[in-house]
Amino acid sequence: MTSPAPNSFRTGPDDTGHFGIFGGRFVAETLMPNILELEEAYATARKDPSYAAELDDFLEHYVGRPSPLYFAERLTEHLGGAKIYMKRDELNHTGAHKINNVMGQILLARRMGKSRIIAETGAGQHGVATATACARFGLECIVYMGATDVERQAPNVFRMKLLGAEVVPVTSGRSTLKDAMNEALRDWVSNVENTFYCIGTVAGPHPYPAMVRDFQSIIGEETKRQMQAREGRLPDSLVAAIGGGSNAMGLFHPFLDDKSVEIYGVEAAGKGVTTHEHAASITGGRPGVLHGNRTYLLMDDDGQIEEAHSISAGLDYPGIGPEHSWLHDVGRVNYISATDDEALEAFKLCCKLEGIIPALEPSHALAKVIELASKKPKDHLMVMNMCGRGDKDIFTVAHHLGVKL
Amino acid sequence: MSSDTRIEKRFADLKQQGRAALVTFITAGDPDYDTSLAILRALPGAGADVIELGMPFTDPMADGPAIQASSLRALHAGQNMIKTLRMVTEFRAQDDTTPIVLMGYYNPIYIYGVEHFLDDAKKAGVDGLIVVDLPPEEDHELCIPALDAGLNFIRLATPTTDDKRLPKVLTNTSGFVYYVSVTGITGSKAPDISRVTEAVGRIKRHTDLPVAVGFGVKTAEQAAGIAAGADGVVVGSAIVSTVLASLGKDGKATDKTVSSVTALVNDLAAGVRKGSSKA
Numbered sequence: 001m002t003s004p005a006p007n008s009f010r011t012g013p014d015d016t017g018h019f020g021i022f023g024g025r026f027v028a029e030t031l032m033p034n035i036l037e038l039e040e041a042y043a044t045a046r047k048d049p050s051y052a053a054e055l056d057d058f059l060e061h062y063v064g065r066p067s068p069l070y071f072a073e074r075l076t077e078h079l080g081g082a083k084i085y086m087k088r089d090e091l092n093h094t095g096a097h098k099i100n101n102v103m104g105q106i107l108l109a110r111r112m113g114k115s116r117i118i119a120e121t122g123a124g125q126h127g128v129a130t131a132t133a134c135a136r137f138g139l140e141c142i143v144y145m146g147a148t149d150v151e152r153q154a155p156n157v158f159r160m161k162l163l164g165a166e167v168v169p170v171t172s173g174r175s176t177l178k179d180a181m182n183e184a185l186r187d188w189v190s191n192v193e194n195t196f197y198c199i200g201t202v203a204g205p206h207p208y209p210a211m212v213r214d215f216q217s218i219i220g221e222e223t224k225r226q227m228q229a230r231e232g233r234l235p236d237s238l239v240a241a242i243g244g245g246s247n248a249m250g251l252f253h254p255f256l257d258d259k260s261v262e263i264y265g266v267e268a269a270g271k272g273v274t275t276h277e278h279a280a281s282i283t284g285g286r287p288g289v290l291h292g293n294r295t296y297l298l299m300d301d302d303g304q305i306e307e308a309h310s311i312s313a314g315l316d317y318p319g320i321g322p323e324h325s326w327l328h329d330v331g332r333v334n335y336i337s338a339t340d341d342e343a344l345e346a347f348k349l350c351c352k353l354e355g356i357i358p359a360l361e362p363s364h365a366l367a368k369v370i371e372l373a374s375k376k377p378k379d380h381l382m383v384m385n386m387c388g389r390g391d392k393d394i395f396t397v398a399h400h401l402g403v404k405l
Numbered sequence: 406m407s408s409d410t411r412i413e414k415r416f417a418d419l420k421q422q423g424r425a426a427l428v429t430f431i432t433a434g435d436p437d438y439d440t441s442l443a444i445l446r447a448l449p450g451a452g453a454d455v456i457e458l459g460m461p462f463t464d465p466m467a468d469g470p471a472i473q474a475s476s477l478r479a480l481h482a483g484q485n486m487i488k489t490l491r492m493v494t495e496f497r498a499q500d501d502t503t504p505i506v507l508m509g510y511y512n513p514i515y516i517y518g519v520e521h522f523l524d525d526a527k528k529a530g531v532d533g534l535i536v537v538d539l540p541p542e543e544d545h546e547l548c549i550p551a552l553d554a555g556l557n558f559i560r561l562a563t564p565t566t567d568d569k570r571l572p573k574v575l576t577n578t579s580g581f582v583y584y585v586s587v588t589g590i591t592g593s594k595a596p597d598i599s600r601v602t603e604a605v606g607r608i609k610r611h612t613d614l615p616v617a618v619g620f621g622v623k624t625a626e627q628a629a630g631i632a633a634g635a636d637g638v639v640v641g642s643a644i645v646s647t648v649l650a651s652l653g654k655d656g657k658a659t660d661k662t663v664s665s666v667t668a669l670v671n672d673l674a675a676g677v678r679k680g681s682s683k684a
Binding site for chain 2: 016024025026027028029030031032033034172173178179182185186189190191192193288289290291292294297299301302303304305
């Protein structure tokens with residue numbers, strides 16, 4: 001499927017929430033008034049300088065932005081090719097990029113007078129970020145999490161509870177992130193009056209994909225300024241990991257119209273894209289409709305959604321944000337994939353060479369940096385998004401390395 | 406309007422008889438193809454006036470635990486869209502009057518191919534469609550092509566559909582309007598009868614279409630209460646829960662599966678008749 005290349009890659013979505021054929025508002029009628037209300041509230045807030053000022057203030061003093069753009073000197077020397085920079089979003093409060101979006105949405109929820117916040121979470125990073133912001137503003141917080149993930153991610157469950165959130169283990173379907181999102185949607189349908197659904201990625205019905213992208217775009221905007229200050233020019237390539245795709249979209253979006261910048265999105269190939277155990281929706285899926293939007297999905301020939309697999313719980317989702325699907329179809333972004341094993345190797349290398357324990361999500365991006373950087377000349381500037389820190393993953397990594405903690 | 410569909414004829418007939426319709430929902434292929442077909446064939450005799458046949462989907466976002474579980478039972482037993490359409494064909498060979506509405510989510514239809522699906526559904530003897538995740542904002546996807554193909558497209562109106570939005574929801578709706586009596590998922594809290602009657606009145610100020618009420622109706626008594634103020638009563642979760650309760654320890658159908666469903670439907674039909682006569 002190919003669409004003609006547009007004049008700008010940054011104008012979407014259209015008025016009906018579509019990026020080409022992707023996106024849209026595929027939700028039950030009960031939710032439509034809420035979604036239209038949210039769209040209007042967000043459009044109003046965007047034009048209000050006091051909203052931007054409030055958000056900027058929290059991002060600076062509570063989240064800790066801007067995050068550094070760090071020259072990974074030893075990794076660069078080790079690979080002997082491109083000059084590698086890391087955008088250090090793992091240094092944010094709560095340890096990942098998720099909080100950028102959560103602050104924007106929670107401030108919006110307050111303006112809308114919503115007192116009850118619901119969220120879905122896989123690895124727990126978005127859940128922790130949401131619980132954090134709700135604690136800060138004294139809002140009720142309910143986090144839906146697949147029962148399987150509740151078990152796998154016990155430290156994050158405890159964190160959310162310390163922060164005052166109620167964590168609801170989801171046992172419907174197959175008890176993972178996709179089912180947590182179904183359950184959050186069911187809650188929203190049942191509590192439309194007072195409830196704000198804080199979605200953690202660039203997916204869901206319009207306006208979520210565009211709104212979450214806008215909140216995460218601070219990653220790319222800072223990177224552009226910081227690279228200008230460090231090197232006096234644009235980077236030559238960007239690399240980021242993709243589950244739903246919010247950290248990647250945040251880094252990519254400000255650069256989409258800079259034609260000289262090569263862009264790589266790295267999906268989770270699990271045990272390999274030729275097996276049934278992966279989470280690479282673009283590489284191994286096809287367009288379908290789920291969770292309010294049309295996008296690339298993993299499914300069978302009957303349109304039944306298939307379970308994703310990845311060593312990283314944060315990438316373990318059978319879909320991807322609709323704007324990524326569009327950027328794939330128009331050919332602006334290259335979508336590639338990294339296996340569990342490749343991500344683990346990259347994880348270990350980063351710990352040893354850079355003194356940074358990366359989350360397993362950006363470890364997938366690192367795996368492809370290792371592959372790409374060595375083929376590039378030394379004056380090639382490559383930026384990877386270090387979107388989360390790996391403390392939460394040490395148990396998983398130990399398990400895979402056969403170490404008992 | 407072109408020639409009347411079975412749905413339109415059925416509601417017109419019942420209006421003349423002065424009673425509401427009992428609309429029953431079952432999931433196609435639950436708990437297995439043969440049992441499900443036997444239930445489907447027994448429904449009209451038990452008192453069902455209109456049948457909603459669920460197209461199972463892995464991710465039924467607007468459904469409660471009962472229908473979620475019923476969808477998964479059907480999928481585990483190997484149900485798919487081809488078999489669901491075949492089930493309608495087999496039903497039609499014996500019953501040419503009871504309307505069948507396919508109900509479900511868009512993805513399995515989208516993957517089957519919209520045109521191909523509409524052709525095959527029409528040929529099988531399907532009369533209408535309810536697709537939960539297609540609001541009027543996405544009408545060009547399936548609603549308009551379905552209407553062009555001569556199928557009814559039945560839309561859900563909810564307590565959150567206010568007077569401003571109602572005309573948008575009713576445009577392109579045909580056959581009947583499905584009023585969701587609670588802001589919630591299927592099989593949730595029981596509806597408040599007086600509020601439902603008021604809401605049906607509000608919808609009827611905007612349309613001449615029959616209004617059927619569902620979500621949360623479980624007993625003959627509730628059905629009677631709803632029937633007094635609406636053109637139809639939809640029961641789903643209670644029926645698929647009865648299927649579940651009839652299964653053996655191995656999760657397979659027993660000799661009680663079909664009979665326990667028909668017993669419940671008999672009871673509900675009596676309730677609807679009793680409620681309608683009070684109106």
